[in-house]
Amino acid sequence: xIPFTYVRPKDTADAVALGTREPASxxxxxxxxxxxxxxxxxxxxxxxxxxxxxxxxxxxxxADGIRIGAMTRNTEVAAxxxxxxxxxxxxxxxxxxxxxxxxxxxxxxxxLLQRTRCFYFYDPxxxxxxxxxxxxxxxxxxxxxxxxxxxxxxxxxxxxxxGDMAVALTALDARVIVQGxxxxxxxxxxxxxxxxxxxxxxxNDLKAGELITALEIxxxxxxxxxxxxxxxxxxxxxxxxxxxxxxxxFGENNRIAEARIALGGVAHKPWRVPAAEQxxxxxxxxxxxxxxxxxxxxxxxKSYRYNGFKVELARRTIVRALLAASExx
Amino acid sequence: MGATAAALTISGIxxxxxxxxxxxxxxxxxxxxxxxxxxxxxxxxxxxDLLRERLYLTGTKKGCDHGQCGACTVLINGTxxxxxxxxxxxxxxxxxxxxxxxxxxxxxxxxxxAFIERDGFQCGFCTxxxxxxxxxxxxxxxxxxxxAVTTHGAAADFSDAEIRERMAGNICRCGxxxxxxAAVRDVHQGSGAQ
Numbered sequence: 001x002i003p004f005t006y007v008r009p010k011d012t013a014d015a016v017a018l019g020t021r022e023p024a025s026x027x028x029x030x031x032x033x034x035x036x037x038x039x040x041x042x043x044x045x046x047x048x049x050x051x052x053x054x055x056x057x058x059x060x061x062x063a064d065g066i067r068i069g070a071m072t073r074n075t076e077v078a079a080x081x082x083x084x085x086x087x088x089x090x091x092x093x094x095x096x097x098x099x100x101x102x103x104x105x106x107x108x109x110x111x112l113l114q115r116t117r118c119f120y121f122y123d124p125x126x127x128x129x130x131x132x133x134x135x136x137x138x139x140x141x142x143x144x145x146x147x148x149x150x151x152x153x154x155x156x157x158x159x160x161x162x163g164d165m166a167v168a169l170t171a172l173d174a175r176v177i178v179q180g181x182x183x184x185x186x187x188x189x190x191x192x193x194x195x196x197x198x199x200x201x202x203x204n205d206l207k208a209g210e211l212i213t214a215l216e217i218x219x220x221x222x223x224x225x226x227x228x229x230x231x232x233x234x235x236x237x238x239x240x241x242x243x244x245x246x247x248x249x250f251g252e253n254n255r256i257a258e259a260r261i262a263l264g265g266v267a268h269k270p271w272r273v274p275a276a277e278q279x280x281x282x283x284x285x286x287x288x289x290x291x292x293x294x295x296x297x298x299x300x301x302k303s304y305r306y307n308g309f310k311v312e313l314a315r316r317t318i319v320r321a322l323l324a325a326s327e328x329x
Numbered sequence: 330m331g332a333t334a335a336a337l338t339i340s341g342i343x344x345x346x347x348x349x350x351x352x353x354x355x356x357x358x359x360x361x362x363x364x365x366x367x368x369x370x371x372x373x374x375x376x377x378d379l380l381r382e383r384l385y386l387t388g389t390k391k392g393c394d395h396g397q398c399g400a401c402t403v404l405i406n407g408t409x410x411x412x413x414x415x416x417x418x419x420x421x422x423x424x425x426x427x428x429x430x431x432x433x434x435x436x437x438x439x440x441x442x443a444f445i446e447r448d449g450f451q452c453g454f455c456t457x458x459x460x461x462x463x464x465x466x467x468x469x470x471x472x473x474x475x476x477a478v479t480t481h482g483a484a485a486d487f488s489d490a491e492i493r494e495r496m497a498g499n500i501c502r503c504g505x506x507x508x509x510x511a512a513v514r515d516v517h518q519g520s521g522a523q
Contacts, residue, residue, distance in 0.1 A: 001373040002373075003371070003372075003373060004372055004373065005353060005372065006355055006372035006416070006418050030414075031414050031415060031416060031419070032396055032411070032414050035375070035414050035415075035416060036395050036396060036414060038373075039394065048372060048416075050418075050419055052419065075474070078475060079473075079474050079475055084475060091475060092477070095475060095476055095477040096477050098498075099399065099497050099498025099499075100409060100462070100466065100469070100495060100497075100498050101396075101399060101402055101409050101410050101411045101462065101498040102396055102414075102498065104408045104409060104410050105410050105411070105414065105415065235494075236477070236493070236494050236497035237497040237498060
């Protein structure tokens with residue numbers, strides 16, 4: 001690692017002031033991704049601003065749901081009674097990710113901001129990566145692209161967002177609370193993440209110096225059940241090839257009143273298709289119906305040399321997750 | 330202290346700005362296996378490198394150095410972490426326990442004894458991390474921590490699947506897993522935890 005300075009700001013305002021003042025700085029959470037990327041030479045901040053001791057680690061009820069402080073650790077969130085009881089989808093997604101050691105370190109905001117596991121992004125010996133070096137090309141496009149995106153990618157970048165927590169949060173319509181030089185603002189998680197387009201190095205809606213302070217999650221729909229299914233190369237401690245967070249709410253005559261389906265491992269951000277969800281309103285929960293939903297979600301998928309399997313895998317995982325969420329009703 | 334090129338003060342706090350090639354050191358106090366250490370540390374030093382290269386506590390192993398193998402697992406305030414991903418300066422004020430700190434009064438920790446009894450290793454390189462991880466894992470189990478295997482709210486069974494999931498952060502390239510699972514189970518049963 002190249003040398004950098006280290007500071008522990010005394011409060012959020014100090015952290016934001018430092019981050020705004022020093023463009024070459026990074027906020028440090030648990031370090032499970034950032035420190036690794038610094039070792040790899042992908043990230044090379046001149047200054048690290050350690051925000052882990054800021055008083056942002058509470059989990060509390062709000063008028064319409066819960067608020068999770070940005071510095072809560074993944075383990076703590078996954079085990080918190082409010083989360084286990086009211087948001088089992090979130091708990092399960094968190095417990096599906098990484099290892100116990102990493103979950104003990106990782107913060108909520110750091111988890112949100114984890115970067116892609118694209119092999120070519122992670123290894124600077126590859127010259128082509130528009131995410132690392134804008135304009136340099138994309139080595140994955142014609143490389144070993146087995147883990148790469150099938151939805152929403154561009155010719156500039158076919159990397160995927162690798163996390164689990166954000167997939168559940170996307171299904172839960174969570175909001176990201178950020179503090180910058182301007183007053184606090186709230187960003188719906190679905191617009192927080194960006195698609196690669198022409199600028200894959202810009203991954204989210206944060207402005208320079210802005211610090212995530214909390215997440216807010218509204219109550220899930222009434223009479224709803226949920227399911228998180230993660231498919232990966234080994235049974236634990238691996239990133240998703242495809243994951244699905246499904247929430248299904250039932251109304252009169254056991255017809256579907258609301259459905260939300262978010263996919264991980266297939267795009268540059270957790271992926272939802274609102275039209276496919278809306279088409280489930282008033283329908284019966286069964287395999288045929290859910291196959292139609294799955295077809296609608298992956299319609300327009302574009303695969304590359306090694307990741308064609310993901311299209312069918314996504315379809316089947318969607319059906320499985322929706323059936324499982326319905327069975328527990 | 331290392332060379333300091335400039336200082337920047339914002340809202341009453343001072344940041345030492347490093348010269349291009351030399352980072353300012355940061356003063357830290359860490360308690361490691363019960364001993365207090367006052368240290369001036371370069372920010373880029375990981376907890377793992379501090380333990381091994383400066384304090385010569387070489388029981389903690391460097392496997393992958395990227396948080397993927399678990400050989401570097403230590404306990405911070407009783408919680409298991411990958412010491413390769415923790416910058417030592419971030420641990421100021423914390424209590425660190427390494428494999429060297431588990432035995433008490435000349436007696437092996439029950440988990441160490443169980444690994445020997447069950448032959449829970451072959452080459453031994455992952456063993457320090459496996460043992461530290463397993464000690465913390467049993468503590469998490471007693472405190473009712475959920476896992477991806479445990480159904481929420483159900484009275485969970487301490488099954489082999491449960492042990493394997495909870496130990497997934499520790500890779501054993503020799504494949505001593507069956508004996509590691511047996512050792513962990515022995516300690517769990519011996520400790521009377523349910």
